[in-house]
Amino acid sequence: AEHVLDNPSPKVYQPEAQHREPEATVSEDDEREAFDALEIFDLIRTIKDPEHPNTLEQLKVTELKGVSVDDVNSRIDIMFTPTIPHCSMS
Numbered sequence: 001a002e003h004v005l006d007n008p009s010p011k012v013y014q015p016e017a018q019h020r021e022p023e024a025t026v027s028e029d030d031e032r033e034a035f036d037a038l039e040i041f042d043l044i045r046t047i048k049d050p051e052h053p054n055t056l057e058q059l060k061v062t063e064l065k066g067v068s069v070d071d072v073n074s075r076i077d078i079m080f081t082p083t084i085p086h087c088s089m090s
Contacts, residue, residue: 012059034069
């Protein structure tokens with residue numbers, strides 16, 4: 001059976017220029033450094049969409065403003081926006 005794409009022609013956006021160079025997660029005094037939203041976004045921005053050759057960032061499935069980090073409570077929330085409201089992959 002042939003798979004029919006839910007959204008055969010998604011809108012593709014230009015990626016944001018803001019990136020952060022990877023840093024050590026342990027400081028010189030062996031104390032773990034806190035995560036922030038940009039660090040988490042940099043980890044997920046290049047994940048490819050399962051139905052298209054584009055990244056989640058290029059499709060605006062996720063954006064930096066949708067990432068929140070509560071490092072004290074070890075919680076990361078990421079808001080995803082499917083490319084279409086009835087996306088079967090969401």
